[in-house]
Amino acid sequence: MSARNGWYRIAMDSLALRVEHKEVEPREEASPIGEVDLERGDARAVLLTPSEIDPDRRYPLFTVLHGAGRQDEMLVKACRGQPDQRDAFFLVPRSVDPTWDLIVGGERNDLDFLEYAYDLIYRRYPIDPARQVLIGYSDGASYALSLVLSNPRLFEAALCWAAGFVVLDRDNVGEDDPKPRIYLEYGTHDELFAFDRVALPMKENLERAGYPVEFSVDEGGRHWPSGTFQGEALDWYFGAF
Numbered sequence: 001m002s003a004r005n006g007w008y009r010i011a012m013d014s015l016a017l018r019v020e021h022k023e024v025e026p027r028e029e030a031s032p033i034g035e036v037d038l039e040r041g042d043a044r045a046v047l048l049t050p051s052e053i054d055p056d057r058r059y060p061l062f063t064v065l066h067g068a069g070r071q072d073e074m075l076v077k078a079c080r081g082q083p084d085q086r087d088a089f090f091l092v093p094r095s096v097d098p099t100w101d102l103i104v105g106g107e108r109n110d111l112d113f114l115e116y117a118y119d120l121i122y123r124r125y126p127i128d129p130a131r132q133v134l135i136g137y138s139d140g141a142s143y144a145l146s147l148v149l150s151n152p153r154l155f156e157a158a159l160c161w162a163a164g165f166v167v168l169d170r171d172n173v174g175e176d177d178p179k180p181r182i183y184l185e186y187g188t189h190d191e192l193f194a195f196d197r198v199a200l201p202m203k204e205n206l207e208r209a210g211y212p213v214e215f216s217v218d219e220g221g222r223h224w225p226s227g228t229f230q231g232e233a234l235d236w237y238f239g240a241f
Contacts, residue, residue, distance in 0.1 A: 013108055014108075014169055014171065014172065015102070015111070015146060015147060015150035015151070015167065015169035015172065016150065016151065016169060016171075016172040017111060017114060017115055017118070017147065017151050017154055018115055019114075019115045019118045019119050019122075019154070021122055021127070021129035022119070022122040022123050023122075024055070024122075024123065024124065024125065024126050025123045025124070027124075031124040031125060032049075033049045033050070033051065033052075033053060034048075034049060034051070035047075035048055035076070035080075036048075036049065038091075038117050038120065040113060040116050041113075042096050042109070043093070043094070043096050043109065043110070043112075043113035043116075044093070044094050045072075045091055045092060045093035045094065045113070045117055046072070046076050046091075046092045047089060047090070047091050047092075047117075047121065048076070048079055048080060048082070048083045048089065048090040048091075048092070049083055049089055049125065050083045050084050050087060050088070050089070051083070051084055053125065053126070054126075055126060056126075057126065058126045058127060058128035058129075058131075059087060059088055059089055059125070059126060059127060059128060059131075060086070060087075060088040060089070060127075060128055060131035060132070060133065061088065061089045061090075061091065061121065061127045061128070061131070061132045061133070062082075062086075062088055062089070062090050062091070062132075062133045062134075062135055062234075063090075063091045063092075063093065063114070063132075063133070063134050063135070063144075064079060064090060064091070064092045064135045064136075064140075065093070065100070065134060065135065065136040065137065065140030065141070065143050065144050066092075066094070066095070066137060066139075066140050067099075067137045067138030067139045067140050067141075068098060068099040068103075068138065068139045069098060069099075070094055070095060070098060071137070072092050072093065072094040075092050075137075076092050078230065079092060079230075082234070086234060086238065089121070089125060089127065091117060091121070093110070093113065093114065093117065095110050096109040096110055096113070097109070099139045100139060100140065100143040102142070102143050102146060102167060103139055103142070103143070130156060131156055132154060132155050132156060133155060133156055133157045133158070133159065133237060134147055134148050134155055134157075134158050134159070135158075135159045135160075135230065135233065136158070136159070136160050136161070136163065137161045137162065137225055138161070138162050138163075138164070138192075138223070139164075141160035141161050141162055141163035141164075142160075142163045142164050142165050142166065142167075144158045144159075144160055144163070145158050145160050145163045145166045145182070146165075146166050146167040146168070146169075148180045148182075149166060149168050149173070149180065149211075150167070150168055150169035150172050150173060151172065152173060152177040152178050152179065152180050153177060153178070155180055156178075156180055156181065157180050157181040157182065157183070157237055158180060158181075158182050158183070159183040159230075159233035159234070159236075159237065160182070160183065160184050160185070161185045161186075161225045161226075161229045161233075162185070162186055162187070162190060162192075162193055162223060162225075163184065163202060164192070164193050164198060166202070166206075179210050179211050179212065180211065181211075181212050181214075181237075181240070182206055182211050182212065182213045182214070183213075183214045183216065183233045183236055183237070184199070184202065184203060184206075184213060184214070184215050184216065185215075185216040185217070185218060185225075185226070185229050185232075185233070186198070186199035186216075186217065186218065186221070187218040187220070187221025187222050187223065187224075187226070188217060188218065188219055188220060188221060189220055189221060189222050190221065190222055190223045191222055191223055192223045193223065203215045214236055216229070216232065216233075
């Protein structure tokens with residue numbers, strides 16, 4: 001991994017998500033609702049849906065990315081009430097390796113699975129293509145931020161707790177592409193990502209590059225999410241509508 005002006009490049013094929021939105025396919029049986037398991041090979045995810053789905057409206061889709069060590073089951077529990085509260089879908093994938101392919105390097109195992117999952121969800125549920133958001137924690141925050149900035153035509157925003165770095169796939173970003181909205185939160189006493197050396201430069205570099213950034217400070221917080229991060233980040237996102 002090499003750095004250039006605060007942005008990083010790694011030896012991966014691409015961070016482009018090669019998926020296009022589709023209208024819901026007609027089916028004889030209704031798509032499952034509640035807690036839906038998605039699996040392909042070694043990859044898996046849980047999709048949390050609203051308890052009632054109006055086929056005549058389109059819903060936001062939030063993808064929630066865990067940190068190193070795969071805390072996806074904990075995130076599923078934390079998100080269970082959100083689909084009905086927010087009128088939105090929540091997808092919680094598990095990385096194939098102990099952390100995401102962007103950090104492990106080499107193969108696109110997690111990106112390929114996300115492409116598969118999004119394509120399946122589009123064909124089964126009425127997703128709003130203009131309201132797709134990534135939420136990430138630690139390694140998952142770095143991954144979320146990198147994917148959103150590298151796929152600005154797919155994602156509208158990134159909600160990130162303790163993003164340590166960002167990778168930009170410049171080949172997939174055009175001058176006329178939109179600038180996704182960014183919500184960042186960091187603890188002032190984070191023992192892994194020092195506030196002055198990571199948090200503040202991240203905010204400044206993103207703003208310098210033209211991204212709208214909302215910066216939240218967890219006073220005294222360490223490298224563990226504050227109990228209010230997800231709720232406050234979602235309130236911020238929905239507050240724009």
